[in-house]
Amino acid sequence: MSEPFYITTAIAYPNGKPHIGHAYEAIATDAIARFQRLMGRDVRFVTGTDEHGLKMDQTARAAGKATRDLADEMSSYFKEMCHTLDISIDHFCRTTSDHHHKASQAIWKRLEAAGDLYLDRYEGWYSVRDEAYYDETELTEGEGGQKLSPQGTPVEWTVEESWFFRLSKYEQPLLEYYGAHPDFIRPDSRKNETVKFVEGGLKDLSVSRTSFDWGVKVPGSENHVMYVWLDALTTYISAIGFPDDTEEWRKFWPANVHIIGKDIVRFHTVYWPAFLMSAGLPLPKQVFGHGFLLSRGEKMSKSLGNVVDPMQLAELFGVDALRYFLLREVSFGQDGSYSPEAIVTRVNADLANSFGNLAQRTLSLIFKNCEGYLPAIRGHNDDDTALLDLVGATVSQHIPAHYEDLAMSQGLESWMQAVFACNAYVDVQAPWALKKTDPERMETVLATLFICIAQLAIAALPIIPGSATKLLDQMGVPLDVRNFHAAGSHWYSPLAESNYQIAQPVGLFPRLEMPAEEGTAA
RNA sequence: GGCGAAGUAGCUCAGCUGGUUAGAGCGGUGGAAUCAUAAUCCAUAGGUCGGGGGUUCAAGUCCCUCCUUCGCUACCA
Known part of the structure; x- marks a missing residue:
């Protein structure tokens, strides 16, 4: 029986179409998955979309759509991207699936049974406009002493009932785990950041919301939905069967590696392992935080107008050309720069x-x-x-x-x-x-x-x-x-x-032309 | 502010625990070749290894300091 190898990308948040960063992550993860298959391992490669949470709700409302419809539509773009880019996934999971809801509630119950959940109040500076809480240190003073969010919207001191997870309890266990498993977090720069962060002390984590209902219902507290990350991270185990005691689940968990972007390292190296420890489940063997792709050395953003559509690049240069470029040119774990030239x-x-x-x-x-x-x-x-x-x-x-x-x-x-x-x-x-x-x-x-x-x-x-x-x-x-x-x-x-005879060879790696100058993607 | 990473040839970067004339690819230059996608091969380009100081027989490689860039500094995801 061949050795199992379970690998995942992050579960993408589809409040927009996939961008080059999603493509990069999928391609890199796919290369690893394909490599492991060629090494003879039994590979499970999972990706998917994380469709709950406030932003999806907001985005749908802004577009005048039902949240469910938006999720269906956006998720399909991600699935399509996988298909176009030759991403050899075994399973595409959606957090809106029934099985996933069941799994999320199951892990919730485990955290509860471990005594790690308690009902309390979440208090803080809340911006109704942004529908988000901000830390005191982020605020600025507006006219007449009105406190303002970083977005310049007014905030008010708000109290909300919330379930809390005893993250603080896992401070030492996490640090010990990092120490005992030096390759758990890669690259090292990310590990250092995480260790410093945890050493700085962990506060308990608010893991439910009552301000919106687009999410997984908290068992026994139907007016609460689970914190999106708790539900999203659970994808990694629900995708292979949890909470059902299936053969696949037993064979493939713990995962060999989660491939994620550097911006979400904390969720995967602090919260996720803490949740798993609490649930009495084994931890993934490794979390790898890759870098970002920069457009000509600059961050891509909608306001700069330099966002690149990966589908367009694939069409322009070819899927394999794009894959080769990203994997050859960018040192995995570091940021990389992209340009047509x-x-x-x-x-x-x-x-x-x-x-x-x-x-x-x-x-x-x-x-x-x-x-x-x-x-x-x-x-x-x-x-x-x-x-x-x-x-x-x-x-x-x-x-x-x-x-x-x-x-x-x-x-x-x-x-x-x-x-x-x-x-x-x-x-x-x-x-x-x-x-x-x-x-x-x-x-x-x-x-x-x-x-x-x-x-x-x-x-x-x-x-x-x-x-x-x-x-x-x-x-x-x-x-x-x-x-x-x-x-x-x-x-x-x-x-x-065997007298195999080759036909007239056909070139498979055409020379690329520089795309016509049409200014930057502005 | 605190913690951390980085600053090496025109460009993108390798250089692990310090040790012969500091490397690669691309670009540039000069040759060779003509099978092939005007592709290939060979040779080459003299970069104070960010500035300064220090440790050492010996430092890009360790220590200090300064400059510059970047990341992290929790509950949007």
């Missing part, structure tokens, strides 16, 4: 010029000089074995090690080095010249290249699944070879001896 430059240099051209020139030579039949190997010389060793080590060791560590950009850097080595090898061996002087040697050279290219395509499957698969299809590489364990096995000769 950067995508075009990177993709052309790496995919079109280096790898795509390598495949094209090699397959063309085989097609023309060998009638498409895979050339025979007649003894490797030192150059051949050096290349095979380098590519073999890269594909079987270096790249998996980096991917395993969620360092996709470094894995791809190794990948490119191997691609460079192949191109250098082609130039030195010059098979087009050998055609006349030593046809047998030419065959060996082309066979060597064929093997290397196939291995490199396999290593690229998690990143650019569509085009890598097409390339492997063109090359006739059997499906059972397309994983990290079998890539280095002895599959070439059997394939060649």
